[in-house]
Amino acid sequence: MSDPVPADHAAARPDAAAGPGAPRVFLVDDHHLFRAGVRAELGDAVQVVGEADDVPAAVELICERLPDVVLLDVHLPQGGGQAVLEAVRPRHPEVRFLALSVSDAPEDVIAVIRAGARGYVTKAISGPELVDAVRRVAAGDAVFSPRLAGFVLDAFAALPDDRAPTAVDPELEQLSARERQVLRLIARGYTYREVARELQISVKTVETHVSAVLRKLQLSTRHQLTYWATERRLV
């Protein structure tokens, strides 16, 4: 899950305008205006190494430039963000993805996370918060916006008792009480630091919990997640 980025990676690409250590970011979004906006907001804090507006171009360019973080729109022509993830991840597992969207169909967001994105933020996010999120993802952490935390709680809570999963690893099928607590606070709008203070644990521990949730989300044997997704679509 957390393969280290090759150390000489940045050195191999000397087109660095931003300072050393700034994450190399790739933008995928079909709205030109939005890409320009994000570029401006990210400013010098990151180094934008490229952008694309549809799935094939995104896959090709990402595989060529190997950025640290891809900012990926959930909704893209020709297959959505999920298609990009599925094409790139098997070849370059070291590239990390942060999902970004305005329209929040929960099942789409969860699908992108399950396909391998390390987090999800809404497009309403402020510039500094976005930079912070990119840094976190580059460092291998998971980024949960309040909305994603809500989706995840919903997805894991939706399972009625009589549908208890007959999974190989029951651990993966449900959240621990502590993970639930952390997610609930994030959903209430707490930052990681505020969550840590509220629960009297370290920020590092909060990150560990969130990463564990992400792992469960990605590896669970789908019983309840598919159940939840179909429920949502039926409503």
Added chain:
Amino acid sequence: MGQGPWRRRADDRLCGGIAGGIARRLGIDATAVRIVVVLLALAGGFGAVAYVVAWLLLPLDGEDESIGTRIVRDGRGVALALAFAPALVVVLVVGAVLHIGVLTSLAWPVFACAAGFVLVWRNCGPEERAWLHATLDPVVRLGVGPRRSWRAVAARIVVALVLLAVGMTVLAAQHPSAVAVVRPFIGAVLVAMAVVVLFGPWWLRLIRDLVTERQARVRAEERADMAARVHDSVLQTLAMIQRSSDQPQKVLQLARAQERELRSWLFDGEAPGRVADGATTVASGVERLAEEVEALHEVPVDVVTVGDCPLDDPLRAVLAAAREATVNAAKWSGAPVVALFAEVEPATVSVFVRDRGRGFDLAAVGTDRRGIAQSIQARMQRHGGHAAVRTAPGEGTEVELTMPRVGQR
């Protein structure tokens, strides 16, 4: 060791919260105290009497007066309790005339209990009254649900038949001949009628007073509800008009909207401040109230909902309180964004409204500011829920609203 005054516990209770209170005061385990009480109750009833006395004399957590203190001042309640006395006399007379020992020996405790219960019922706090109601209701209804069903009717018929059979047996056993049965019976009926003639008007007046009192209480509740609604709509709009007095266009727009709302309230009976009209579930209601607040106050509201369920009256109250809290955050906190989180769990619905704004000193809020007290806390309590506000100057504000789900307990 425990500290503080003797109090009945409101949270950790099986019955009156007395064992819990004693345990907390002495710093020992509540279960041990409960066992002692039960043992004392079995040993000649002393424990039971002491328990009831303690119930009357110890104030509940968060209350200043004990039930006993309030009873002393509740003249009408005492009159009502005394009104049982003539009825007791009738029963004792009938019992004595017909030589029914069981009736005479049971009458005292039963009437004492009934009178005591009336006093406690009238003078305990709203929460305890709700609890008593929930506990005793099934007993009164013979173990059947609140809805009128054939089972309730059948149960009542069975009980009546058993009582009738026992009564006839007792009568027939002590008076072998039919005439001998009837004669004391007539005497007893005459005595009963005398008592009714004597005390009847008094009883009637008591009952009428009770009805009046009940109506007054209902009216007071309605008034409180209306005050909360007016606060939510009219007073809020006026406050906004004051704040935007330099923008005539906005003032005009606000005044128009308010006028429309008031009209529809006065003439079409549609209550103003009714939150998220048309929404039928918690999640859609929360979404809609967030949109309303966003449009009205131009502060973005981030909504996260988990789970969903249909709206009922208590949950509409939650939405109304949540709206008020969101409006407060949008208006006063100065935060650029308000976070609104709603979670529907099997047993409860909780809503959190949070901002990272300037916060305030909760103790310094004047009692004349009705927003938090009336629109949020009192409204939640009226419907059986709970509201908590966490804030400090510079720390932002978080309002937590929780409501148990009806029929899901």
